[in-house]
Amino acid sequence: MKGVVVKSTGSWYLVRDESGTLYRARLRGKFKLKGMKVSNPLAVGDRVEFDVEDVEEKSAVIHKIEDRRNYIIRQSTHKSAHAHIIAANLDLALLVVTLVSPRTSFGFIDRFLVTAEAYDIPAMLIYNKTDMYDQDMERYQRQISHMYGQIGYNTLAVSALKNEGMEAVRQLIQGKTSLFSGHSGVGKSSIINQLVPDLALKTSEISSFSDKGVHTTTFAEMFEVDPETFIIDTPGIKELGIVDIPKNELSHFFPEMRERLNQCRFNNCTHTNEPGCAVVAAVRENRIALTRYESYLSMLQGEDNRK
Known part of the structure; x- marks a missing residue:
């Protein structure tokens, strides 16, 4: 049988088959993914093949993971040498950000966008909590939206609290598999609850089905x-x-740098201190945003500036 992983609890997975039936499934043996060091061989969104073990209990064994179209990945918080796959087979990656309470840094935004770019996933920013803005903050948010819009990333300003902008988000995700990500406290759950009013029922159904006697870690759902x-x-x-992402390829995933790659004097330009660098020249002329360039330098130098 074929299905999609809709939840992971670490050792057990919740799989929905093509008819919508849910199965509690485990992996058969150990899976190694093309030499990748990952803390989770299976991720939400993975398409799998499985065999039913017990029809009444709806338990199953996964024996094949189909090739991924794409995925969002991050460094594992528990194993520094490993990566953690957040989700796979996405049509859209939405980063929920806030300018207030809490503030999302440019470094975090740009790392997310670079990751999406590297794995060929369309990405977009959703600015939540506009109900907390004053006029200065509204102006600032429009400036940031313009900055990202110029390099191809659309943004939406919404207030989940007041149900403002939700219809635009609803139209955006229609017919797609969309990832919602961001810091804790930015309002992801509030936005999703506005989009899917009966989500509490769906969450209850999944939790009661997949968590029987299983100690769970919080993963994507x-x-x-x-x-x-x-x-x-x-x-x-x-x-x-x-x-x-090799350091010599990092600039390829900044759209505003990628379009200038052939304009630098040297083919192996790192866009730092080489003479004749088109990227540095564009930064000086305000044609590339300084915050974006600073994010690039931080990633290039491998600084622990992930927040």
Whole structure:
């Protein structure tokens, strides 16, 4: 049988088959993913093949993981040499950010966008808590939206608390599998609850089915909005370490740098202190945002600036 992983509890997985039936499943043996050092061989969104062990208990064994179209990955918080796959097979990655309470840093935003870019996942920013803005903050948010818009990233300003902007988000995710991510406290759950009013029922169904006698760790979960639309909710991410991007390729995942790669004097330009660097020149002329360039330097130098 074929299905999609909709929840992971570490050693057990919740899989929905093609008819919508849920199965508690475990992996058969150990899976190694093309030499990747990952803390989780299976992620929410993975498409798998499985055999039913017990029809009444709806238990199953997963024996094959299909090739991933893409995935979002981060450094593991528990194993520094390992990576953690947040979710797989995505149509859209939405980062929920806030300018107030808590403030999302440019470094965190840019690391998320670079990761999405590296794995060919369309990404977008959702600015939540606009109900807390004063006029200066509104102006600041428009400036940031313009900055990211110029390099191809659309933004939405919403207030989950007041149900403002939710219809635009609803249209955005229609017919897609969309990941919602961000720091704890930015309002991901509030936004998702506005989009799927009966989510509490869906959450209860999944929890009661998959958590029987199993000590769970909080991982991502997939929820059905309608038969064509799925949301993957992630626990709040405190840090987002870049994984498997060589330093000499990092600038390829900054759209505003990528379009200038052939304009530098040297083919192996790192865009730091080389003469004739088109990227540095663009930063000086305010054609590349300083905050973006600072994020690039931080990632290039491998600084622990993930928040």
